[in-house]
Amino acid sequence: MKKQAIGLAALLLLGTAATTSAQTVSFAEAGAVIARSCGPSIERFCSKVNIGNGQVRQCLQQHQDQVPSACIMDYDRVTASIAKRLQAQQGAFKVCNASIREYCPGVKFGDANVLDCLLTARKVVGASCKQALLDAGWQ
Numbered sequence: 001m002k003k004q005a006i007g008l009a010a011l012l013l014l015g016t017a018a019t020t021s022a023q024t025v026s027f028a029e030a031g032a033v034i035a036r037s038c039g040p041s042i043e044r045f046c047s048k049v050n051i052g053n054g055q056v057r058q059c060l061q062q063h064q065d066q067v068p069s070a071c072i073m074d075y076d077r078v079t080a081s082i083a084k085r086l087q088a089q090q091g092a093f094k095v096c097n098a099s100i101r102e103y104c105p106g107v108k109f110g111d112a113n114v115l116d117c118l119l120t121a122r123k124v125v126g127a128s129c130k131q132a133l134l135d136a137g138w139q
Contacts, residue, residue: 007084016106024082024084024085024088024135024136024137025035025078025081025082025085026137029078029080030040030079030081030082032076032078033078034074034078037070037071037075038075041058041060041066041067041068041071042060043065045059045062046060046063047059057075057079058093059096060075085135088132088135088136089136089138092129092132092138093114095128095129096118096125096126096133098126098129098130099121099125099129100114103121103125115138117139118133
């Protein structure tokens, strides 16, 4: 059951999203936090709930008087961080457009060629591009 709770915790992160300005965490880090903080509550109250669409979060809220407050806080914190990471990944190349034109001319998109170029040039790319790469989890 514990392995299922850990897997459930990692997957449930894919079903919810919010935004915040906190630094992003990886899916593995987020899953570990949720498993540690919420695993017992998920096993006890939400083991039959379908993963995704925020159903596990709703289940935890329905039992919030029996779920540790740290679970709810950690869940909200990591889902917000994952949402920020996904948003940063979607917008990184737009944010980095000027740096791509300046430091990666002729590099073709595909197979992470442009990302590799940006990471190689990360010491000289613009501040907003550096932040986008960091928020996207690529640095």
